[in-house]
Amino acid sequence: MKTPTIQDVAQHAGVGVGTVSRVLNNHTAVKPATRETVLKAIADLNYTPNPHARRIAGGKSYTISVLLPVLTTEFYARLLNGLENAFQEARYDLAIFPLLDRSRLERYLASHTLAYQADGLVMATYNLTKVFHERRLQTRQPTVLVDAYTDDSDCSYMDNLTGGTLAGAYAATLPGTLYAVWVETELDQLFTTRVFEERRTGFHAALEQAGRRVEAEYTASFDTLAARNTATALLDDVAAKANGFPCTVFASADLLAGALMDEARVRGLTLGQDVRIIGFDDQPWAAARGLTTLHQPVEAMGYEAAQLLLSRLGGYRGPPRASRFEPHLIVRDSS
Known part of the structure; x- marks a missing residue:
């Protein structure tokens, strides 16, 4: 049985090859009913576009580059899922470029690298547009920021100020001394x-x-061992105080909150009584472990960022747009 072609899809759907091509490229100039007919024909025939033929025909790579700090955290795994779901619907592939350190960023700032041979560029969390401009690097692709806000590019971002406010307002209602743990925000002191x-x-x-204040603040990197070491230091300090417990800790990421929960249990402390813990993210494991946390719709934020970029690729030439997402508090046993 021969492999179906785009001509077969067009004939099956009763439309022209150009219409099928526009559907495959997620072009806006296709009526919804026609789009559904073409998509059904694609499914009926189990048609898979030839990416090489598409590149030759349209001068496009059908690839989106994603620059992000790391790959190993749950947050970025969820963010990539949201991005990938949207881009796959439009038949684009993702090329992932983790920054990790100075040398990688320096390499990505060179315009000849693979990151700039894609049709569009996604920057996650870190706004590199200023660095690009300082280096006089003119990125020709449409660019969108996700998990970050800027005035001069399309962006899809979380209202972290509101999230912090919600965490503080709730923490202020809880008894005992208040503590906070923050994530180190600089990557190799570069951005x-x-x-x-x-x-x-x-x-x-x-x-x-609310008339409250924190007793002490701690920092940890986005690393499991570092988070556990910080949790150990914090609970050691609390235990050394005459009236150390009960206490409340706001951990600015669930990774840190999870380390605190583990350390508290090892010490025989009762969560929700001796130690009250508030996280931020609502990772997939948070509900099962009873973690009070700020839920943020990470996948939806990624999906929206992809839609903003796809609209640029589809011809939108208007001013920069910003899509704001707001976290909300979920109270569980840990507090």
């Missing part, structure tokens, strides 16, 4: 993200309004 700075600002503002 920064405002995500945790905004969470911290909102948290402190809410505490101040």
Whole structure:
């Protein structure tokens, strides 16, 4: 049985080859009913586009480059899922470029690298547009930021200031001394993200309004061992105080909150009584472990960022757009 072609799809759907091509490229100039007919024909025939033929025909790579800090955290796995779901619907592939350190960023700032041979560019968490401009690097592809806000590019972002405010307002109602753990925000001292700075600002503002303050603050990198070491140091300090327990800890990421929960249990402390813990993310495991946390729709944020970029690839030439997502508090046993 021969492999179906785009001509077969067109004949099966009763449309022209050009219409099928526009559907495959997610072009806006296709009526919804026609799009559904073509998609059904594609499914009926089990048709798979030839990416090489598409590149030759349209001068496109049908690839989107994604620059993101790391690959190993649950947050970025969820973010990539949201991005990939949207781009796969439009038949684009993702090329992932983790930054990790200075040498990688320097390499990505060279315009000849693979990152710029894609049709579009997604920057996650870190806004590199300023660095690009300083290096006079003119990126020809449409660019969108996700998990970050900027005035001069399309972006899909979380309102972390509101999230921090919600965490602070709730923490202020709980008994005992207050503590906070923050994620280090600089990657190799080269560029920064405002995500945790905004969470911290909102948290402190809410505490101040309630007449409360934190006893001490700690920092940890996005690393499981570092998070556990910080949890150990924090609970050691609390235990050394005459009236250390009960206490409440706001951990600005669920990774840190999980390490605190583990360390508290090892010490025989009762979560929700001796130690109350508030996280931020609502990772998939948070509900099962009873973690009070700020839920953020990470996948939806990624999906929306992809839609913004796809609209640019489809011909939108308007001003930059910003899609704002807001976290909400979910109270569980840990507090």
